[in-house]
Amino acid sequence: VVYNNAITIENIPLEAYDYVVNGKPALEWVMERQGVSTHKDSGIVNDANDWAIETMNDPSYPLNLFLRVITVSLETMKIVRNLPKLDI
Numbered sequence: 001v002v003y004n005n006a007i008t009i010e011n012i013p014l015e016a017y018d019y020v021v022n023g024k025p026a027l028e029w030v031m032e033r034q035g036v037s038t039h040k041d042s043g044i045v046n047d048a049n050d051w052a053i054e055t056m057n058d059p060s061y062p063l064n065l066f067l068r069v070i071t072v073s074l075e076t077m078k079i080v081r082n083l084p085k086l087d088i
Helices: 014-018 026-034 048-054 062-083
Strands: none
Touching: 014 026, 014 062, 026 062, 048 062
């Protein structure tokens, strides 16, 4: 995953994409929401990097969030795979 011009995240286990929330892998939700976008009508720029600096006082917040979601996804899938089968 190319994070920016200087950072590429490699070797993300494919299992991390198995954790799906509301029809989409959690990692995709984070990438979609943390990307820079401009509202077509208003021209307002939504930049997670600005928010991280202004609100969290941590410019690395979006990257750290993505890395944490990788971990949460993998650990959640371990738990789910070890749950007993339901007899319904």
